[in-house]
Amino acid sequence: MFAGSRQIQVSDDARGLSFPVLILYPTGTPSAPTPFGPYPFDVSPEAPVAEGRFPLVVVSHGSGGSPFVYRTITTHLARNGDVVAHLEHPGNSRNDNSLEGTYENLVRRPRHVRLTMDAVSRDARVGAHVQADNVAILGHSMGGYTALAVAGGVPWTRDRERVEVVPDPRVRALVLMAPGTAFFFPPDSLREVTVPVLMLTAEHDPVTPRWQAELLLERVPDRSQVIWREIENAGHFAFLSPFPPPMRNPGFLPSTDPEGFDREKLHERLPGEILDFLDRTLKP
Numbered sequence: 001m002f003a004g005s006r007q008i009q010v011s012d013d014a015r016g017l018s019f020p021v022l023i024l025y026p027t028g029t030p031s032a033p034t035p036f037g038p039y040p041f042d043v044s045p046e047a048p049v050a051e052g053r054f055p056l057v058v059v060s061h062g063s064g065g066s067p068f069v070y071r072t073i074t075t076h077l078a079r080n081g082d083v084v085a086h087l088e089h090p091g092n093s094r095n096d097n098s099l100e101g102t103y104e105n106l107v108r109r110p111r112h113v114r115l116t117m118d119a120v121s122r123d124a125r126v127g128a129h130v131q132a133d134n135v136a137i138l139g140h141s142m143g144g145y146t147a148l149a150v151a152g153g154v155p156w157t158r159d160r161e162r163v164e165v166v167p168d169p170r171v172r173a174l175v176l177m178a179p180g181t182a183f184f185f186p187p188d189s190l191r192e193v194t195v196p197v198l199m200l201t202a203e204h205d206p207v208t209p210r211w212q213a214e215l216l217l218e219r220v221p222d223r224s225q226v227i228w229r230e231i232e233n234a235g236h237f238a239f240l241s242p243f244p245p246p247m248r249n250p251g252f253l254p255s256t257d258p259e260g261f262d263r264e265k266l267h268e269r270l271p272g273e274i275l276d277f278l279d280r281t282l283k284p
Contacts, residue, residue: 002031003078004047006126010087010119012111021116022067022086024078025126026050038244039068042075049129055172055282056120056135057084058113060143064097069254070140072241076271082278083130087116092142103157106183110149110165113137117170134282136173138274140239141208144179147171148216152192155183171195173281175274177239178202181212181219190219197226198277200270202234204258227277233261241267 004027009018022036029047033040057077061067067086074084089112091099099105121132139147149155151171155163163183176199184190197220201213210230217223231238235258242263243255250256257263 001026001050001079001081002029002047003027003041003043003075004029004031004049005034005041005043005045006123008119008123010112010115012090012115015108017090019090019112020088021119023120023123023126024074024084024086025129026052026054026078026081026083036068037066038247039066039071040244041068041071046125049126053129053131054081054083055278056117056130056132057082057278058116058135058137059084059086060109060113060137060139060146061086061089061093062141062143063092063100064094065140065254066094069240070138072267073138073271073274077275077278080275081283083120083126085116085120087112103161103163106145106155106157106163107165109142109146113146113150114166114168117168133170134172135168135170136175136278136282137171138175138177139179140177141236142180144176144181144208145183147174147176148179148181148184148190148193151195152190153184154186154189154192156186156189157183167192173278174198175277176200176216178205178208178236179212179216180208181216184215184219187219190216191221193220194222194225196277196281198274199226199228200239201228201230202236202238203230203232204234205236207236231266233258234266235261238263238266239270
């Protein structure tokens with residue numbers, strides 16, 4: 001199996017805007033390196049979708065980040081029987097980060113995920129092949145906040161103002177990578193998060209340190225639903241796919257790792273670990 005690709009625009013009529021989504025999906029058409037900006041994906045653009053219906057995985061990137069920086073994970077998922085949607089959060093991406101740190105961003109991010117789920121399920125090429133009520137969210141950093149909010153978490157601001165978000169019952173699993181959980185500080189804020197969770201954290205992470213993972217374990221109603229693995233010597237950005245050589249330099253923080261850490265080696269096994277978890281939870 002190979003990975004096909006398709007790009008769509010998702011409308012947010014309530015806000016009067018739209019945002020781009022890259023969809024990857026299983027196909028029998030051989031793939032080839034295809035650039036999306038500076039990032040090469042091994043995909044077959046607009047190829048026919050393989051026969052069958054597949055779980056949907058929605059990717060929520062970190063604050064000020066890009067949806068394309070998880071390609072080693074997402075192409076592996078698509079080649080192995082998942083439809084994957086990479087959305088770019090308007091107002092909190094590398095192209096427009098004007099909403100960073102705002103209440104509005106906390107409200108909008110979960111909405112973007114739900115709109116993406118709707119749009120992919122209705123898409124003319126891919127929609128008929130999607131199990132619309134069998135969805136996982138893969139979230140990194142602020143994407144972890146987003147995933148928990150869509151799965152039933154009740155977030156609060158630092159000023160103790162409840163964030164009004166809408167949970168979605170279509171979510172059946174979460175993959176959280178260095179998740180930002182500090183918005184869920186009240187003891188009952190994650191009591192409705194009952195889906196299986198794979199949580200991957202980094203030993204040397206000043207952005208979302210260990211206590212944020214421990215907070216999640218304390219707040220969910222059933223700890224046995226959470227698989228937690230801390231990656232030795234990793235930093236916050238280890239979960240991003242290795243960057244193309246021209247982008248790797250000490251001045252570009254997302255491309256850097258703690259001394260002695262091998263990001264390429266991590267990404268040789270990380271996609272398989274995530275796939276195994278999703279196969280157990282979405283494809284019983």
